[in-house]
Amino acid sequence: MALLIAESALVKELVSWDELQAVAVGPGSRRVRAVFRQIDSRSQSLLESLSRRIFIEAGLNVTSQASFTGVGYVDLLIEGRLIVELDGAAFHSDRSSYRRDRSRWNNLTIRGYPVLRFTYEDVMYFPGLMLEQVRSVLGTTNRVAT
Structure with a gap:
């Protein structure tokens, strides 16, 4: 804290x-x-800071505010190959922001970067699930066979 x-x-x-x-x-x-x-002075929000700590404590390499040409900055770049965007209500509440986010998302996907999006509730109440989803995309899950 x-x-x-x-x-x-x-x-x-x-x-x-x-x-x-x-x-x-x-x-x-x-x-x-x-x-x-x-x-990390590049952090843009409390949500970003908390998420970054969750991923770092799990042993993942995290870059805050990584820059991509034609896209701008993304919230977090995990292991240099997965983008995590954190959707707090303050910056994603109008139609223009919504369209801009979708354009960025498509541009990054075309370049081969998967994008996971998490909400305030995901970070605050379900960090384990958030981490599991990140690890799943990275192919680093530690699952037990059933």
């Missing part, structure tokens, strides 16, 4: 990197600095 708060404050420019570093002194500072090393 500390990571999400610090990263959000930094990205929203509510605090500077120097101000964050200034609090990392005294007892417990080692843990605080460890949290700060995990901050």
